[in-house]
Amino acid sequence: MRKVEYKKIVDEVARLCMEANYFLGEDVIDGLKNSLKNEDSATARDIINQILKNAEIARSEKVPLCQDCGFTVVFLEMGTDVYVDGNIIDAINDGVRKGYTEGYLRKSILKDPIRGGNTNDNTPAIVHSQLVSGDKIKITVAPKGGGSENMSAVKMGKPADGIEGVKDFVVNQVIRARANPCPPIIVGVGIGGTFEYVTYLAKKALLRNIGERNPEPFYADVERELLERINKTGIGPMGLGGRTTALDVFVETHPRHIASFPAAVNINCHSARHKSIII
Amino acid sequence: MSQLIKLTPPLSDEDIEHLKIGDRVLITGKILTGRDSAHKRLFDLVQDGKPLPIEIKGQIIYYVGPAPAKPGKVIGSAGPTTSYRMDPYTPLLLKEGLKAMIGKGQRSPEVREAMKQYKAVYFAATGGAGALIARCIKSAKIIAYEDLGPEAIRELIVEDFPVIVANDIYGGDLYDEGIRKFQQV
Structure with missing residues (x-):
């Protein structure tokens, strides 16, 4: 059984x-x-150029792309032939604490959903863990901003709705969200599974890279x-009108109950953040 | 045709009357920050007839909760947050003399009506351009509600902060107009 040091997890998660x-x-x-090739509105072009310039500044100065450094969502794939000398969830949270403090990232997590009180270190992380075969640990850190998360939705539809029902639900949700999730x-998009699993699928879909299609034709x-329908809504960059409302759409599916x-x-904003490591 | 306008607060009714939706504006001077929790506190004070800890007459409030400043910097990334969460508190603050707000996303019909009534405007800044906007911020100090952390009220001195007029006092709404122009369904 392979052993990984607790500190290794902490340091990698922080990074x-x-x-x-x-x-x-x-x-x-x-x-x-x-x-930019499709946009002729001056406002839309101006906004996209600002976003690109922002990414350059963030990279060169090592400052966050967005002040909302997100809820730290972590996808953990744990091999069954590897162990950590300590609690791996504690190690992940120690990594978040270290990363958000040493990296001058904004801490946005309230201890209690009603009574508030900032935890001051952005913990706890939301950890989705999965057991896989092998002796490797894969960790993906995907900080998720509040503005776009707030525009997300789940629908327990009828089987009769079919794929057309899902498409309308997705497009209507984007229209409802308009400027708010920072287009x-x-x-x-998640389809199938259960009430909680379908939202997990939708979140997991966001880990794909732009242009990466679902393997099933x-x-x-x-x-x-x-993607085509969403870009015909006219919402555009920052919701001020244009042809680029979404950069991509990713669908993940799972078997469903009859x-x-x-x-x-x-929904993710243009600050689509996710970084992975295999240890 | 949209114009490029330079503005320095405090703003007068006359400043506001010149602004039309789509105008690009560069703001230089002192602005205030405030978001969810600070708005609730200000709203409660006005409702109770108590004095506010800050002067809002003629001022601009920027909806932002900045990231912490790295050593040697005045502020961390500081882009706008979504404005609709401030909608329930906004008409009362406009009545108290607030002249402009900077944020992202569309405002409620009540806020749009109050902007017409009390002569105020709403500016859109680019969401997620936090590192870019931070470069326009020359100084930052907390002037109220330090306990709120990123949500504390700050006074910022900005230079050529780029925004677009999204709502004017003539009832225009750049979000509705922009989408109408590009909608294909």
């Missing part, structure tokens, strides 16, 4: 928290640059169609 917040993915930068957005087509038809939409 991922900082890098995710400072460095916008090349896929997002390329997506934004490509969108150009990235749209994660049927769902790849759904993604392309949704009676249930869950669908979920998780």
Whole structure:
């Protein structure tokens, strides 16, 4: 059984928290640059250029892309032939504490949802863990901003709604969200599973890189169609009108119960942050 | 045709009357910050007829909760937060003389009506451009509610802070107009 030091997890999580917040993915930068080809409104172009310039400044000065450094969402894939000499969830939280403090990232987590009180270190992280075979640990840190998270939704539809029902639900949710989630957005869609699992799928979909299609041609087509429909809404960069409302749409699916038809939409802002490591 | 305008607060009714939706504005001078919790406290004080800890007459409030400043910097990343969460508190603050707000996203019909009534405007800044906007901020100090951390009220001195007029006193709304122009369905 392979052993990984507790401190290794802490240090890597801290680094991922900082890098995710400072460095916008090349896929997002390329997506934004490509969108300039379609935009002729001066306002839309101005905004996209500001976002690109912002990414340059964040990278060179090592400051967060956005002041909202997010709820720290962590996807953990734990091999069954590896162990950490301590509690791995504690190690992840120690890493978040270290990363957000040493990286001058904003701490946005309230201890109690009603009575408040900032935890002052952005913990606890939301950790989605999964057991996998092998002796490796994969950790993905995906800080999630509040503005776009607030525009997400879940629907327990009827099986009769079919794929067309899901498409309408997704597009209508984007229209309802309008400027609030900081478009150009990235749209994660979950279909199937249960009430809680479908939202997890929608969140997990956001870990894909721009342009990465669902391996199943049927769902790849759904993604392309949704992207086209969303970009016809006219919402545009920051909701002030334009042709680039979303940079991409990702669909993740799971088997469903014969009676249930869950669908979920998780919206990400253009600061689509996720960084991974395999230890 | 949209214009490029330079503004320095405090703002007068006349300053506000010149602004039309789509105008690009560069703000230089002192502005205030405030978001969810600070708004609730200010709102409660006005409702109870108590004095506010800050002067809001003629002022601009920027909806922001900045990231902490790195050593040698005056502030961390400081882009706008979503404005609709401040909507329930805004008409009362406009009545008290607040002249402008900077944020992102559309305002409620009540806020838009109050802007017409009390002569105030709403500016949109680019959400997520926190590192870029931080470069326009020359100084920052907390002037009220330090206990709120990122949500404390700060006084910022800004230079050429780029914003767009999203709502004017003539009932215009750049969000509705922009989308109408590009909608294909």
